[in-house]
Structure formats: C-alpha cells, structure tokens
Amino acid sequence: MIIYAKRDMKNPIENLNKIFDSRIRLGIMSALIVNAEVNFNELKELIQVTDGNLASHIKTLEESDYIKVEKGFIGRKTNTTYSVTKAGEKAFKAHLEALEQMIKSME
Amino acid sequence: MGETTPHLDALQDIKEMMSRSSRFISLSGWSGISAGVCALIGAWVANSILKDKTGSAGDYLQTESYKVSTEFDLAHIVSKKLFIVAFVTFIVAFMLAFLFTYLRSRKDNFSVWGSTARRLMVNVGLPMIVGGIFILKLLQVDEYGLIAPACLIFYGLALVNASKYTLGEVRYLGYGQILLGLINCWAISYGLYFWAAGFGVLHIIYGALMLWKYER
Numbered sequence: 203m204i205i206y207a208k209r210d211m212k213n214p215i216e217n218l219n220k221i222f223d224s225r226i227r228l229g230i231m232s233a234l235i236v237n238a239e240v241n242f243n244e245l246k247e248l249i250q251v252t253d254g255n256l257a258s259h260i261k262t263l264e265e266s267d268y269i270k271v272e273k274g275f276i277g278r279k280t281n282t283t284y285s286v287t288k289a290g291e292k293a294f295k296a297h298l299e300a301l302e303q304m305i306k307s308m309e
Numbered sequence: 310m311g312e313t314t315p316h317l318d319a320l321q322d323i324k325e326m327m328s329r330s331s332r333f334i335s336l337s338g339w340s341g342i343s344a345g346v347c348a349l350i351g352a353w354v355a356n357s358i359l360k361d362k363t364g365s366a367g368d369y370l371q372t373e374s375y376k377v378s379t380e381f382d383l384a385h386i387v388s389k390k391l392f393i394v395a396f397v398t399f400i401v402a403f404m405l406a407f408l409f410t411y412l413r414s415r416k417d418n419f420s421v422w423g424s425t426a427r428r429l430m431v432n433v434g435l436p437m438i439v440g441g442i443f444i445l446k447l448l449q450v451d452e453y454g455l456i457a458p459a460c461l462i463f464y465g466l467a468l469v470n471a472s473k474y475t476l477g478e479v480r481y482l483g484y485g486q487i488l489l490g491l492i493n494c495w496a497i498s499y500g501l502y503f504w505a506a507g508f509g510v511l512h513i514i515y516g517a518l519m520l521w522k523y524e525r
Contacts, residue, residue, distance in 0.1 A: 225322060232326035237424070240330065244423055248330050298323070301316050 217300035219293055221266055226251055226259045231294050234269060234286040241283045260284065268293055333425040333475045335414035338524055340406035341482075341516025347405065348508035351398030356501055358390050388453070413524070429474040436467035457500030461490030461507045476523075482515045 222228050229249045233240050240248075246256055263269045268290030274281045286294070328334075414421040440463025447455050468483030486507045493503035 225319075228319060228322060229326045232323045233330035236327045236331045240424070243420075244330075247419060247423070248326065250418070298320075301320055304316050305320075 217296060217303065219297040219300070221262065221268070222294070222297045224259060226255065227263055230256075230259060230263060230284075231268065231286065231290065234284060235291065235294060239272070239283040239285045241281055245284070263290070266290075266293075331425065331474070333423075333429045335410055335417055335419050335421065336475050336479075336519075337409040337413040338516040338518070338520030339409035339413075341512045341519060343405035343409060343516075344402040345509045345512030345514075345516060347398055347402035348512060349505055349510075351394055351402075352501055352505035352509060355391055355394050358387065358394065359501070388448070392448075425474065429471055432474055433467045433471045436463050436470055439463065440467070454497035454500060455494070457504040458490045458493040458497075460504060461486045461493060464508075465490060476519065478515070478519065478522075482511060485511045 222231065226249055230245060233245060233248055242256070242260075245260075246253065249256065251259075260269070260271070264271055266289075267287055270285050270287050272283050272285070274283065411421050440459060443463070444456055444459050447453070447459060465483045465486030465488075468479050468486060470483075472478075472480035472483060489503050489507040489511070493500060496503070
C-alpha cells in the first residue's frame with residue numbers, strides 16, 4: 203500500500219466503499235443496476251445463497267439507502283421486489299471508479 | 310502485481326452478475342441442433358409433397374403453372390397439406406428446443422421461467438406474431454413464393470431483437486436468416502432450399518458452435 207504514497211497520489215483505497223466489500227452485496231447491486239427490479243427468489247438464484255444470508259445483506263443495503271424494497275403480492279404469495287436508489291447507483295459507480303483507479307495505479 | 314487480483318476478481322464478478330441477471334443464458338446448443346434437424350425433415354417432406362403433385366417444387370412455386378395444371382382445386386389441397394407439415398414442424402421443433410433448454414436450466418440450477426425468460430419471449434414474440442399475420446395474408450392472396458423469404462426475414466429480425474436478452478451470438482444467427490431471406494426474394498423458385506438452409510443448416514451450425522463454446 204505504501205506504493206501509492208510514493209507516487210504522490212491520493213490513496214484510492216479510501217474511495218472503495220466498505221459496504222461493497224462483501225461479494226454478496228456487490229452481487230445484489232450488480233443485478234439491480236441492470237434490472238429495473240428483481241425479486242427475492244431471483245436474487246437467491248443468481249447469487250446462490252441461503253435465505254437468511256441474503257436477507258441480512260439486503261438489510262445492510264437497505265439501511266444505507268442503496269436499495270428500495272417493495273412488498274407486493276402475486277395472488278396470495280408475497281412478492282418482495284428490490285430496486286436500486288439514486289444514492290445506491292451513485293455509490294456503486296464511485297466504487298467501480300475506485301476499483302479502476304486501484305488497478306491502474308498498480309500496473 | 311498480486312494485489313490487483315482481488316479487484317480484478319470483483320470487477321469480473323460484477324460483469325458476470327450484470328450479464329447473468331439480465332440475459333437468459335440457459336438456451337442450449339442442442340435446442341438449435343434439434344430445431345435445425347426438424348426443419349430439414351420438414352423441408353424434405355414438403356419437397357416430396359410438391360414433387361408428387363407437380364413434378365418439381367420449383368414449378369409449383371411459380372404460381373401460374375399450378376393454377377392451370379388441374380381442373381380440381383389441387384393448389385388448395387397441396388397448400389393445406391403443406392400448412393399441416395409446416396405447423397407440425399414448428400410445434401415439434403419448438404417442443405424439442407424447449408426441452409433441451411429446460412434440461413440445461415435444471416442442470417445449472419436456474420428456473421426456466423424467470424423474468425429473463427419472459428423478456429426474451431416478449432422480444433422474440435413480437436416480430437414473430439407480426440410476421441405470422443403477414444404470412445397469413447400472403448397465403449390469402451396466393452403469394453406462395455414470398456412465404457419462405459418472409460419466414461426467414463421476420464425470424465431473423467426476431468433473433469436480432471432478442472439477442473440483447475440472451476446469448477449475444479443469437480444476433481449473428483439472425484443476420485444470417487435475414488440475408489438468406491433477402492436473397493431469396495430474388496430467387497423465388499428456390500424458396501424451399503433457402504428455407505431449409507436458414508431454418509435447418511444455420512440452426513445446426515449455430516447450435517453446434519454454442520455447444521462447443523459453452524457446454525463442453
């Protein structure tokens with residue numbers, strides 16, 4: 203990590219978002235960025251995690267206001283869908299840029 | 310250098326998730342191959358019906374010759390038979406294509422009827438339904454020669470339209486069908502051969518390439 207200081211560059215690791223450290227949360231965000239809305243079961247299928255695990259990561263993202271939760275029904279079954287918020291989109295883009303910067307600075 | 314790896318992995322994950330969540334990727338290469346084989350069998354049956362009745366497929370498709378060839382309504386009987394052949398070919402091809410894709414999605418642990426599949430169906434469906442109605446109108450006005458090119462063109466457009474929602478390679482299959490359809494417009498009497506090349510040969514080539522690329 204010292205390498206960056208030597209190059210007189212702002213440490214890009216500061217721009218990496220801690221919330222996106224987890225692969226599961228990164229996965230949820232990636233899916234929501236390209237789809238208007240995704241429901242719980244689709245997310246579970248895409249990321250291949252257990253219900254409890256997925257739910258806790260969703261909660262973290264929801265608490266940071268990165269995703270919106272909408273509870274609805276299909277017939278009698280509950281259908282909870284998720285979509286990304288403006289803040290979430292911004293944070294995700296910033297995270298991507300930070301990743302890009304890090305890789306560039308290491309080359 | 311070693312430290313870039315986790316970040317590259319993260320970017321790779323993001324890319325993969327974006328694509329996987331928005332595209333229906335369980336489409337199996339076997340679906341293409343089976344649809345192609347069905348089309349070739351269908352074209353062969355259609356060709357023998359035409360040969361039986363008129364001597365050669367080409368003659369039949371040049372509409373004047375069959376109209377004057379017989380007193381009773383031969384054209385009507387033949388076209389009815391052809392219609393049944395086309396219908397059966399389509400149903401069997403569709404069912405086999407669905408079966409192989411269903412098997413693959415089961416293997417990959419994906420549900421076959423998710424939102425990506427729905428999006429794919431809607432985008433394939435629109436040009437296909439419009440094309441179908443247009444072809445019915447062609448039948449009604451006895452423009453049999455234009456049926457094969459119309460099938461190829463509308464199907465090609467459907468594939469190009471759908472390629473954003475499934476394996477991107479479908480786009481090239483679509484270009485191939487459109488190209489064959491357009492050339493066929495100026496070689497009307499070879500309609501059945503163009504049809505067999507597009508729906509048969511191109512499907513089989515596409516299916517084999519996809520098998521080789523994704524399912525090895």
